[in-house]
């Protein structure tokens with residue numbers, strides 16, 4: 001089996017990407033944020049207090065003939081940006097891009113934090129990291145990808161995110177028309193439950209390539225490219241009037257500045273993914289006429305995060321083991 005679903009930026013800064021998902025019988029429609037940095041599929045629901053809702057679609061298990069509550073099971077998750085949600089668990093039919101997972105764990109929110117309430121474009125998340133970090137307790141559940149994997153032609157999914165344009169998540173196959181050149185694969189360390197890998201280094205504009213092992217995760221649920229301070233300082237020291245503005249939350253640049261490209265190395269054959277300078281500007285920072293940089297410090301997070309700013313420049317293959325061990329494939333487009 002194969003699946004293909006269109007994913008769309010939720011706002012003009014490409015801060016997150018949503019895709020349509022159907023849950024239940026008859027189908028209840030949702031717009032969910034596919035997040036390769038977490039492993040819970042959760043939705044706003046009839047359990048979510050009305051003062052925590054803001055127009056989101058809600059899952060009502062009692063209206064689905066295929067819903068079954070997993071009694072005694074609950075979930076509770078908190079994310080890197082401080083947002084959180086929790087609730088009860090049902091199994092139900094989930095369809096994404098023509099691909100159906102029967103008996104998928106659907107985590108119904110009985111509470112959500114303020115940032116979820118205010119983000120009316122998003123009805124919840126589809127976690128696409130490894131099932132080892134799914135938060136359902138006492139019986140951990142599988143992600144949508146792990147649930148449908150046995151039926152897939154190949155145990156892979158791909159992310160093709162775009163700047164201010166619809167992109168695609170494909171399941172079970174690699175669309176050769178979606179990228180240029182070849183795909184460079186690199187091993188994945190999934191010991192923490194993430195799509196972890198090590199980049200071989202970086203290059204600012206046309207300067208020399210700086211060899212430096214940068215270990216991080218490929219995370220569609222994070223907006224920014226979050227890298228070590230030496231990399232971030234090397235980039236912004238090449239930009240006139242760039243400044244590290246704590247009130248803006250990081251480095252800002254004059255909005256009318258043309259920014260250098262930023263490239264990062266993948267694999268051991270010298271392959272690089274190049275983010276055009278135009279995509280390194282995330283728009284008005286909220287203070288002065290400065291714009292917020294797409295590259296920021298990973299600082300105290302404990303890992304580097306190759307978020308949407310980086311993923312937007314690539315066709316990315318999340319391969320859970322077509323060749324044995326999990327690997328990430330990177331291609332330009």
Ligand SMILES: CSC[C@H](NC(=O)[C@H](Cc1ccccc1)OC(=O)N1CCC(N)CC1)C(=O)N[C@@H](CC1CCCCC1)[C@@H](O)Cn1ccccc1=O
Pocket residue numbers: 015016033035036037038078079080081082083119125194219220221222223224249292301305
């Ligand atoms: C340092 S991980 C910060 C990251 N959350 C972001 O990137 C949010 C995304 C966003 C943007 C606009 C509206 C709503 C949400 O956006 C910002 O935080 N922004 C964007 C706008 C900027 N001006 C300021 C900074 C984050 O927790 N991701 C997690 C998934 C998110 C949670 C929030 C809802 C959307 C999906 C997740 O994969 C990060 N993870 C990765 C590994 C381990 C744990 C963990 O939790």
